[in-house]
Amino acid sequence: MSSFKIASLLFRTLSKPVASALKTQAKDREVFRSLCINVAQTTHRIEMTWKMKVLGYQPERIRPLNDARAVDAGANFLGEAFIFSVAVSLIFAEQLRSRNQARKQRNAVDDRLDKLEAESGEAKEQVQRLREERDLLRGEIDELARESAALGDILRKVLGKELDRWSAEHGYPATKINQDVVERFTNGENVDSAIREMVAATPAATPTATSE
Secondary structure: OHHHHHHHHHHHHOHHHHHHHHHHHHHHOHHHHHHHHHHHHHHHHHHHHHHHHHHOOOOOOOOOOOHHHHHHHHHHHHHHHHHHHHHHHHHHHHHHHHHHHHHHHHHHHHHHHHHHHHHHHHHHHHHHHHHHHHHHHHHHHHHHHHHHHHHHHHHHHHHHHHHHHHHHHHOOOOOOOOHHHHHHHHOOOOOHHHHHHHHHOOOOOOOOOOOO
């Protein structure tokens, strides 16, 4: 809009020199002089007819302008028409520029929205994949937990049998293997001492007497 204002101010400033140049051309060149006279007489007749109708006068014969006044009036009219046409062109040019700029902004916004929608779709797909991986991991964890429980039962049975055998050999009563010993054995610890301590801590921890 600032460029339009500057251009309008510039052409308004140049209106008088343009009108003066048109007057000079009208005086020097016969063709342009005739054009100015015809334009001035036509506009004069239209103006007078309109005035009489507005003021309510009866139509009468309109006196034409003399050549000198017609040349000046025609040159002034052409100069003003030139300035007006340039101003209108500037207005249309500014509107066209504004529309193009608005269209570019809308296109940029649309592109941004399309990009955000695409990114949102990719994020949703990634979240869905993560959920599927999480469910898969949960299934694997549950499966491992079941396998671990099964292995714990097997170890408890094996250790129980070994403990029963050891207790029988040393004259101690049978002792049940607790979960702590199983977990320590699963973690790779040597649980022989723990089993001995557990057997010794039982209420009936006195070995049976052997006959001689």
